[in-house]
Amino acid sequence: MTKTCAEAILKALQDTLDLPRLVKTNRDPFETLIVTIISQNTADTNTQRAFENLSKRFEITPQALANADINTLESCLLVGGLYKSKAKTIKLVSKIIHENFGGSLQPVLSLPLEQARETLTELPGIGPKTADVVLLFSANQPTIPVDTHVYRVSKRLGLAPANGNYEVVRMSLRSLYQAKDYLLVHLLLIAHGRKYCRARQPLCQKCPVNNNCPSNMLEDRNA
Numbered sequence: 001m002t003k004t005c006a007e008a009i010l011k012a013l014q015d016t017l018d019l020p021r022l023v024k025t026n027r028d029p030f031e032t033l034i035v036t037i038i039s040q041n042t043a044d045t046n047t048q049r050a051f052e053n054l055s056k057r058f059e060i061t062p063q064a065l066a067n068a069d070i071n072t073l074e075s076c077l078l079v080g081g082l083y084k085s086k087a088k089t090i091k092l093v094s095k096i097i098h099e100n101f102g103g104s105l106q107p108v109l110s111l112p113l114e115q116a117r118e119t120l121t122e123l124p125g126i127g128p129k130t131a132d133v134v135l136l137f138s139a140n141q142p143t144i145p146v147d148t149h150v151y152r153v154s155k156r157l158g159l160a161p162a163n164g165n166y167e168v169v170r171m172s173l174r175s176l177y178q179a180k181d182y183l184l185v186h187l188l189l190i191a192h193g194r195k196y197c198r199a200r201q202p203l204c205q206k207c208p209v210n211n212n213c214p215s216n217m218l219e220d221r222n223a
């Protein structure tokens with residue numbers, strides 16, 4: 001895939017897809033971390049509801065959540081999936097940030113990108129995607145979170161190698177696009193994965209980038 005072709009795909013997606021209206025890019029990093037933990041395996045509406053429940057009951061700070069009663073935490077998160085393990089993760093991560101990081105993620109986010117990623121992913125329950133979301137959305141660091149849509153769509157479009165793992169996909173996208181567009185790339189690939197390039201039965205005939213897609217030529221899924 002050339003950069004010119006990758007840019008053409010981005011432009012076509014930008015011209016045809018609506019971006020989510022409520023993308024917050026200046027959110028407090030700890031808040032972003034908590035929302036992203038809640039969002040794992042959970043639909044956006046339920047993530048939002050669970051976070052609202054949590055915000056009504058607790059101040060969203062490392063100290064408050066470290067000291068939170070686990071049963072109350074669980075009841076706030078009940079609307080989303082895996083609420084028990086998420087409550088445990090939130091309490092534990094908050095405790096570590098409160099006790100070991102001086103109650104703030106800011107010093108970690110100011111580290112060079114790869115060092116910051118490494119520090120964040122050492123926290124229990126925090127994987128590369130969650131770390132990348134916090135770094136991109138709340139620290140404007142030049143990374144691209146690879147969620148399930150980004151992972152699938154990038155490979156189908158040839159923006160990343162078909163056998164690449166998370167890191168290979170992330171690095172491939174970073175090499176094809178300019179850092180100023182990383183947030184846009186992340187959001188558009190998700191929007192495209194939801195609207196056209198679905199996991200099952202992608203809508204190839206209606207797809208705005210089917211002319212640039214090697215997977216479109218493999219089979220006519222919509223015939």
Ligand code: SF4
Nearest residue numbers: 197202204207213216
């Ligand atoms: S042509 Fe089909 S497989 Fe390719 S990006 Fe579009 S929807 Fe996905």
